[in-house]
Amino acid sequence: ETGVTQSPTHLIKTRGQQVTLRCSSQSGHNTVSWYQQALGQGPQFIFQYYREEENGRGNFPPRFSGLQFPNYSSELNVNALELDDSALYLCASSLGGSRVNTEAFFGQGTRLTVV
Amino acid sequence: DAKTTQPPSMDCAEGRAANLPCNHSTISGNEYVYWYRQIHSQGPQYIIHGLKNNETNEMASLIITEDRKSSTLILPHATLRDTAVYYCIVRNTHPNYGGSQGNLIFGKGTKLSVKP
Numbered sequence: 303e304t305g306v307t308q309s310p311t312h313l314i315k316t317r318g319q320q321v322t323l324r325c326s327s328q329s330g331h332n333t334v335s336w337y338q339q340a341l342g343q344g345p346q347f348i349f350q351y352y353r354e355e356e357n358g359r360g361n362f363p364p365r366f367s368g369l370q371f372p373n374y375s376s377e378l379n380v381n382a383l384e385l386d387d388s389a390l391y392l393c394a395s396s397l398g399g400s401r402v403n404t405e406a407f408f409g410q411g412t413r414l415t416v417v
Numbered sequence: 418d419a420k421t422t423q424p425p426s427m428d429c430a431e432g433r434a435a436n437l438p439c440n441h442s443t444i445s446g447n448e449y450v451y452w453y454r455q456i457h458s459q460g461p462q463y464i465i466h467g468l469k470n471n472e473t474n475e476m477a478s479l480i481i482t483e484d485r486k487s488s489t490l491i492l493p494h495a496t497l498r499d500t501a502v503y504y505c506i507v508r509n510t511h512p513n514y515g516g517s518q519g520n521l522i523f524g525k526g527t528k529l530s531v532k533p
Contacts, residue, residue: 304460304462306460335520335521337521337523343525344502344504344523344524344525344526345461345521345523346523347520347521347522350520358520360520390458392460392461394460394461394521405451405463405466406463406521407463408460408461408462408463409460410459410460411458411459411460
């Protein structure tokens with residue numbers, strides 16, 4: 303158990319719809335990162351939030367957006383879903399600030415299927 | 418792109434040591450080497466990380482060569498539950514990330530199969 307929880311665990315959406323995925327970070331962590339993992343591939347970085355601000359973004363289009371709340375939980379929103387968005391979406395929390403090189407702890411992921 | 422190279426797969430007998438190699442020839446002086454593993458359909462699990470000294474914890478040991486161009490993750494007594502994909506990652510600490518860390522750039526990892 304990492305203390306990072308994601309909801310829902312599984313989700314089926316129709317192409318063109320919008321989806322919101324949620325992540326509760328580990329207690330005391332102020333940084334949340336989101337990753338997309340397609341079948342058979344390693345996780346790909348989407349973006350990171352540090353103290354409620356986006357603090358880095360990978361090669362994903364603007365229809366992938368996010369939020370971080372004052373309690374450091376986070377949401378990933380995907381608009382205009384495409385079939386290729388079907389993947390496991392992973393959230394990782396870590397402690398940012400002076401301790402730069404600390405480990406990130408991952409949740410169990412949300413399996414999104416777009417039909 | 419990932420900055421590491423790992424063999425796609427390895428086998429190990431249960432109870433024996435599993436030695437997983439990783440090449441990171443372009444690593445820079447302030448970049449750390451991280452290891453994560455992912456058991457099927459679960460989120461990645463942190464194992465260990467290091468800069469230049471060898472590291473050991475309750476899960477594994479990390480041996481980094483003196484030139485830092487390669488490393489080896491050692492699971493001293495592999496069990497069937499250690500069957501997973503193991504990812505070696507060089508930490509990308511972008512200066513604009515301010516007080517937080519850079520993202521983890523995952524490659525395809527090494528699929529370790531521990532056999533009875």
